[in-house]
Amino acid sequence: MNITITKPDWGIKGGFELVIGRIVAMLEDAGHRVAVATVPGVDSGRTIRGVAVSDEHWARAGEFFTYASLLERFERINVADADLVITTQPGSWAVDHPRKLAVFYHHQRVAYDLEGPYIEAGLGDPEVHTSASELIRQLDTPHLGTISHFLVPSETVAGRLETFNNVDRSRMSKFLAGPHHAAAGPSNVFSDVLCVSRSEFTKRTELFAAAAFEGFGASARLVGTGGRLPFVRRYVADLMADVPREPEPWNAPAGTSQESRQVADGPVCISGWLDDAQVADAYRSAAVIVAPAHNEDYGLTLLEGMSYGKPVVVCSDGGGLVEMIDDGTTGVVTEPNPAAIAEAVRQLMSDLPATREMGSAALRSAERYTWQRAASQLLDGIERVMSC
Amino acid sequence: MADDDVIDTMEAVVAAQTATEKGYQQTFRERLHEASLVANIAETPPIGRLKRAKSIIFQTIWPSTLQQADFNAKIIDALGSSDQAAERLAQRLDALEANSTETWGAIHARPAGVESINAAIRATVAGHEVILDEMAQLQQTIIDDLASIRGQVIAADEQSGPLGESVVGALASIASLQRHASRIDTDLSEARARLDLTLRSIRERADEPVSRTLEQVSAARSAEFYSIFEEHFRGSRANVKETLRTYEVDLERLGRHGPVVDVGPGRCEWLELLSEHGISAYGVDTNKAFVDQGTALGLDIRHGDAVEHMKGIPSGSLGAVTAFHVAEHLDVDTLLDLLQSAFVALKPGGMVLLETPNPTNLMVGAASFYLDPTHLRPLHPDLLRFLVMHTGFCEVETRFLNPGLDVPQPASDEPLTSDMTAWMNWVLHGPRDFAVLATKPGAAASGA
Numbered sequence: 001m002n003i004t005i006t007k008p009d010w011g012i013k014g015g016f017e018l019v020i021g022r023i024v025a026m027l028e029d030a031g032h033r034v035a036v037a038t039v040p041g042v043d044s045g046r047t048i049r050g051v052a053v054s055d056e057h058w059a060r061a062g063e064f065f066t067y068a069s070l071l072e073r074f075e076r077i078n079v080a081d082a083d084l085v086i087t088t089q090p091g092s093w094a095v096d097h098p099r100k101l102a103v104f105y106h107h108q109r110v111a112y113d114l115e116g117p118y119i120e121a122g123l124g125d126p127e128v129h130t131s132a133s134e135l136i137r138q139l140d141t142p143h144l145g146t147i148s149h150f151l152v153p154s155e156t157v158a159g160r161l162e163t164f165n166n167v168d169r170s171r172m173s174k175f176l177a178g179p180h181h182a183a184a185g186p187s188n189v190f191s192d193v194l195c196v197s198r199s200e201f202t203k204r205t206e207l208f209a210a211a212a213f214e215g216f217g218a219s220a221r222l223v224g225t226g227g228r229l230p231f232v233r234r235y236v237a238d239l240m241a242d243v244p245r246e247p248e249p250w251n252a253p254a255g256t257s258q259e260s261r262q263v264a265d266g267p268v269c270i271s272g273w274l275d276d277a278q279v280a281d282a283y284r285s286a287a288v289i290v291a292p293a294h295n296e297d298y299g300l301t302l303l304e305g306m307s308y309g310k311p312v313v314v315c316s317d318g319g320g321l322v323e324m325i326d327d328g329t330t331g332v333v334t335e336p337n338p339a340a341i342a343e344a345v346r347q348l349m350s351d352l353p354a355t356r357e358m359g360s361a362a363l364r365s366a367e368r369y370t371w372q373r374a375a376s377q378l379l380d381g382i383e384r385v386m387s388c
Numbered sequence: 389m390a391d392d393d394v395i396d397t398m399e400a401v402v403a404a405q406t407a408t409e410k411g412y413q414q415t416f417r418e419r420l421h422e423a424s425l426v427a428n429i430a431e432t433p434p435i436g437r438l439k440r441a442k443s444i445i446f447q448t449i450w451p452s453t454l455q456q457a458d459f460n461a462k463i464i465d466a467l468g469s470s471d472q473a474a475e476r477l478a479q480r481l482d483a484l485e486a487n488s489t490e491t492w493g494a495i496h497a498r499p500a501g502v503e504s505i506n507a508a509i510r511a512t513v514a515g516h517e518v519i520l521d522e523m524a525q526l527q528q529t530i531i532d533d534l535a536s537i538r539g540q541v542i543a544a545d546e547q548s549g550p551l552g553e554s555v556v557g558a559l560a561s562i563a564s565l566q567r568h569a570s571r572i573d574t575d576l577s578e579a580r581a582r583l584d585l586t587l588r589s590i591r592e593r594a595d596e597p598v599s600r601t602l603e604q605v606s607a608a609r610s611a612e613f614y615s616i617f618e619e620h621f622r623g624s625r626a627n628v629k630e631t632l633r634t635y636e637v638d639l640e641r642l643g644r645h646g647p648v649v650d651v652g653p654g655r656c657e658w659l660e661l662l663s664e665h666g667i668s669a670y671g672v673d674t675n676k677a678f679v680d681q682g683t684a685l686g687l688d689i690r691h692g693d694a695v696e697h698m699k700g701i702p703s704g705s706l707g708a709v710t711a712f713h714v715a716e717h718l719d720v721d722t723l724l725d726l727l728q729s730a731f732v733a734l735k736p737g738g739m740v741l742l743e744t745p746n747p748t749n750l751m752v753g754a755a756s757f758y759l760d761p762t763h764l765r766p767l768h769p770d771l772l773r774f775l776v777m778h779t780g781f782c783e784v785e786t787r788f789l790n791p792g793l794d795v796p797q798p799a800s801d802e803p804l805t806s807d808m809t810a811w812m813n814w815v816l817h818g819p820r821d822f823a824v825l826a827t828k829p830g831a832a833a834s835g836a
Contacts, residue, residue, distance in 0.1 A: 049404035057394045068401045131395045135402045142406075 001032045003382075004082035006092040008070055009038040014198065015300040016105060019177045020088060023103065026375040035082070037095075039073045041066075048072055060125065064132035067091060067108050071139055084385060087147065094143045101385045102147045103175060103378075104157060106297045111136035112164050113295055114202060121201065123253050141165045148385040151175035151377065153298035154320030175378060178371040179304045181280055186309030186363050190287035190352055192221045193345055194310075196279065196301040197293060199226035204250040204315075207292040207338060209236050212268040214342030217349040220268040223282050233270055240266045250292075283308040287355060288348050289331075290341065295319035306330065306366035311358035313344050330362040614762060615677040618654055621759055622713075629657040631790055632712075636665075638741070638825065643667035645735040646707030651694040651726065652714040656682040663687065668707075672697045695722070698729040706733045710741040713821075715772065716763050727779040736830035740781060742772060743823040746788065750815045772824050781826035788819035 007020060020036070027034045046053050048069045058065050070091035077095055079085050085100045087093040090108040093100065110118045111133035119126045144165045150172040152158045161167040193216045195208040205222055209232060212220035222232070231249075238245040246252050274282065283289075289305030289312045299321045302312055306324075312331035314321040325331040334344040348355045622628060635642075639662070642648055646668075653659050653671030655678065662669040670688035673679050682689035690697065698709070709730035715723055730740055747753030747766035757766050769786050777784050 048401045051397065051400045051404055053397055053401075057397045060394045061398055064398050065401070068398075068405070071405070128394055132398060135398050138402050139405055 001083040001382075002081055003027055003032045003034050003084050003086060004079045004097075005034065005036045005086045005088060006074060006077070006079070006095045007036060007038050007088045008041040008074075008091050010041040010089075015180065016089065018180050019103075019105075019300075022177070022371060022374070023086070023378060026371070026378055030375070030379060037077055037079060039070070039077060039091075041070065041091075043069050043073060045069065061128050061132050063108070063110055063124070063129075064136060067111075067136055068139060070094075071143070084382060090140075093140075093147055099385050099388070100147045101381050102144075102150045103381075104147075104150045104152050104161065106157065107140070107160060107164070108136055109202075113160055117202065117251065117294070121251050121253055123201070137164055147171070148388045149173070149381050151381045153177065154323050156295065156319035156323065157297050173377065173381060173384070175374060175381065176369055177298065177300060177303075177374055178369045179307045179366065180300060181276060181283065181304045181307075186359065187284040188356075189285045190310075190355060190359075191218065191285045192282075193218050193288050193290060193349075194221050194223065194282055194286035194305070195290045195292065196223045196282065196305065197226075197291070198224050199229040199232050201228065201253075202294045203228075204292040204294055204336070205229075205232050206235050206250040207315075207336065207341065208290055209239070209268050209270075210249075210338035211290070211292070211341035211345070213239050213266075214338045216267070216342060216345045218287060218345075221271060221282060221286075222268060223271045223274055223279060225273040229270075229272065236266060236268060236270065283310065286310050287352070288313060288345055290314075290345065291318065291321050292336070292341065293318060293321065294336070296321045299324050303366055303369050306362035309356075309359040309363040311348060311355055311362050313341060313348070315341070324365075326361070326365065330358060330365045614675060615655075615681070617760070622654075625655050625657055628655070629661060632658055632661055634789060635741070636661075639665050639667060642708040642710070642739055642741065643669075644707060645738045646705060648708040648710060649694070649698065649706055649730075649733070651709065651711040652717075653682060653687075653689060654678050654712075656685055656687050656689060658710065658712055659687045659689065660685065695725050695729050698733040701733055703732045704735050706730075706738055707735060708739045708741065709734060712743045713745070715742050715744045715767055716757070716765065719764060720775070723775060724779070727775060727781075731779050731781065731828060734828045736828055738828045739825060740776065740828075741823060741825050742776070743789070743821055744772065746819050746822040748815065749818045749820055751817075752820050756820075769822050769824070772822075776824050776826045780829070782829045784824060784826040787823045787825065789821045789823060790819055 005020065005023065024034050024036065046055065046058060048065065049072055053065050067090065071094040074091050074094035075096055079095055079097050082097060083099065085095055085097040087095060087100055087102045088105075090106070093102055107113075110124075110129075115129070115133040118124055119129050123129075124132075141164075144161070144167060147167075148171070150158075150161060150167060151174070152161070152172050153175060158169060158172050161172065162169060193212070195205060197203045197205050197208075199205040199222075203226070205224075205226075205228070208220070208222060235245065235249050271278075271282070283305055286305065286308070287310070289302065289310050291299055291302045291305075291312060291314045294315070294317055296319045299314075299318075302314070302321055302324055305312055312325055314325060314331060314333055315336035316322065316333050317336050318333075322333055325333065327333040332344045332348070334340045348358070643662070643665075648662055648667060648669035650658055650662075650669060650671040652673055652675075654673070654675075656671060659669055659671050659682065670690060671682060672690050672692055672694040673682070674691070674693055676691055679689050679691040694711075698706075711726070715726075718726065727740065734740070744767050745752050745757050745763075747757060747768060753766055757763055769788075773784055773786050
């Protein structure tokens, strides 16, 4: 079959881009011809469907207009040659084709489950953002109605589709991606407390840093880059200097300042971007993996940590992350605050034999997440669309 | 207030998507239906049609309170009061599809009766064309009518003084209908282009016997490709013709005994040169694209297999058989066939002239020879010479060309230390082509 994958091009190569790469390979292995059709995530045009939008309006509701424009551009791409279209990130489902399968990881979340947190964090004008969210959902719902089948990574994501867009569960099945950094085997080094995450709003890497200052009983390491990283560095510097700072900074806007302060020898080491080999080293030397994010779709880095035989600590509001662990067996679910996270980590660090055992259970659990299983889930989804 | 503004803009965008949503999710058939709903205006005489639309416009702009959506609905209603035309178009589209299916079915079912099948195909083609033209006309009518209504609204506005927002609203509605109409037009153009592509292939088949072999189909496809390929890699016609002037010294003896047959004349540079020198000549090419090109140049070029052709003509009737860059496309058996049939067809004293790439130039033998995907294998000068002699020709000459012997040929086949520079020059920068010229023995003394 000719299969076209539609995807906005955001100019980044994150976890999802790696998943797309795997999907392309799986489809080609199954004998399909695959094309990836992208449109730029951001367009410089200021007219959407004949409605001219002033710079001022665009600035005030950029999320909405950028998204509406993206939908319009996806509607116009020509995929007539494809027997089946696989849609991916927000916007890409607007493409016009009679047979669409969605590999659905998330919505334009600030207009969905993050609408409230976004406003509470002061990231948008409450009235404008409330309207924008409502209208984005109005734009999405008819498009999502044209999707024959959804492949979802978690119950959390399935629930959002059901709640917000009236998508019936019978049109959804699981697609569980495997790890990107496949561990060569479990590691016997149990030294650091590790968090591998992009620093963005809702990833709450600040929460990890704050917990480290509560005391882990081991050194803490934050790996990964992201738009909020300068903010996180500044926050850690403030903690070091013990200067007055905002409570719960993980729920606050990062501002536009790119200023970051150098942190010397604090309880948390911020590594920023590392290459694959360095990330693998970080996993190998970790004793515990902490994934502090809020209401995630899925946990690729969590899975990677587990595949190195390390137990994980997640927050009770972690969404898809919570679904991936068995509390008390492969990891620990804790309240989303620094003291609770620090307490959970300290307990693990104080009983390393038990922690190792928990890590072994995590490894066994991670071993079920194979790309081979993901491939059969994907091909099953395709079959469901083609038999519609 | 400022919040209301930006929310209004967002709502306008959502309204615009809702308005077009239907269009984008519709199948082509549904869009055609929609298009022809508007196109119903063609069913009533233009003057009556416009009068009605105009009266609705003026009824609605003077009271001026009507919602724009209602206004649009009324205009569309005025332009087309029934969907009969749409039904008819849809039915005809069905009939056309059924007809095509039937025609293709007939082709598969009956390998015989080519003529009647061709007639059926031609009828289908004609049917497609009629409907496509009608569709285009309907689209144009909608666009023209909307432009005309717009003109009348503006004229009325100018006559009666400014009418304010109601006229602006009416113009905006018309503009939106115009955009709608031109979008449908774009869809139809695309449909037309796709159908045209199908029609082209139907026409190609209609012109030829149905029972073509796969080999013939693929030959037809590659013919056009090779013609483009030559243009790209062999060089311009002018350049090639210039290099052929090196044979001007041979023209007299080539044409002395009778007509020259050029095998695979390609773009006909050689035939043109012969013609300019008043030498009677014609070409035989299997590539239809080249035959058409040569014919267009006013040259005598025949479509067919040269070996078969020479077998078909009276023996001893030709003055010369020439083949430029043909031998390397043939396997040895076919090449021998060619030489033998030429030998038979030539008059005593008649000549063969075969030119081919020179693989003893390593740049040619190792690289550029393989640029042409239809090249079979390089011919060593000694092999071609041998084959020609083996056929029975005499006075066999091997001539190196492009450049000629400006690059001195090494004295020996072995690279001698003393002669290394000459050797390297020869194998890297030596002649890129060579020709073998030979004569069919037995000519009466001609004074030459």
